Amino acid sequence: MLKATKTVAAAAGVMGVLAASAVFADSPSKNDYTNMMPGHGTSLQFGGKHAVGYFQVKDDACHLTVVVADSNGGESGFDSPGTRFVIPVQPGKGIQVDASAGQSAEFLCTMDGTEMNARVFDRAPYKS
Template sequence: MKPLAATSLDAGAAHVVSYFQQIGGACRLTMMIADQEMETKGGAPTRVQMTVEPGRAAYVDDADGKSSRFTCLYGAEAMNVTRIDRVALAR
């Protein structure tokens, strides 16, 4: 992702549109999260904002056992978003 360039992804039963801004050398991530059935059922999306430091990642979990990893690249000039499976370790 480049600054102020929106990207969208499906996260389980939700649809996420996200973008980020460079603020104070960090990535200020904004996500609009909507239920995929919102068009038929009504309702409003949820807006979530968080600041991610360069070289760090923020994880957003969905109900289907996956996560979206938003990584702020050094210099806060770009962010990567990756869908990953959550795996619980058993002993």
């Protein structure tokens, strides 16, 4: 029972991070981003994590589906195979997924809500 409670608490924490608006650590250039089209996936490696995601345009928003897992693929047998999140991102807004190694993945919905852009960036000011 305690393990299930910890799992739910961890999932809630990750959802809180995902639901937050993007906070820029620096001013990214357009070249830092990978363009995403509806229904076409993208794959990102960041801070020991691997994220695979795609989005669909629905209700004038970018509905992002992303699975985040450890890059090592759960070699120990005790690691999670990944966690799937489905998040509506409003046009002009974004979400950020932080990894413990000082890197983040960011997904931004364009102003017209028809495309998304993704990037990996270093949260240098927040490194421990």
